[in-house]
Amino acid sequence: MPHDPELYITCAVSGLAGLAMVTAAGLSGWRGWLTLKQQELGRGAQPLDAAPAQPSAGARIEMADLKERIRKLEAIAAGVDL
Numbered sequence: 001m002p003h004d005p006e007l008y009i010t011c012a013v014s015g016l017a018g019l020a021m022v023t024a025a026g027l028s029g030w031r032g033w034l035t036l037k038q039q040e041l042g043r044g045a046q047p048l049d050a051a052p053a054q055p056s057a058g059a060r061i062e063m064a065d066l067k068e069r070i071r072k073l074e075a076i077a078a079g080v081d082l
Contacts, residue, residue: 055063
């Protein structure tokens with residue numbers, strides 16, 4: 001009975017059914033992810049005539065600190081003593 005055609009047909013149909021289920025689940029997840037990204041983009045969109053928001057004082061201080069660190073690292077890379 002190792003060459004039973006019904007066994008091969010059963011295995012093939014089971015494999016195709018499993019592949020179809022995995023594909024359907026992946027497609028459903030992909031569509032959900034796309035919907036999520038569309039909602040994120042729609043929520044974050046600003047009108048073209050809206051003025052850009054001014055950065056807070058903390059953000060400006062942090063940016064200045066980062067620029068200073070970069071300047072020091074560039075000086076170290078160039079071999080300049082601070």
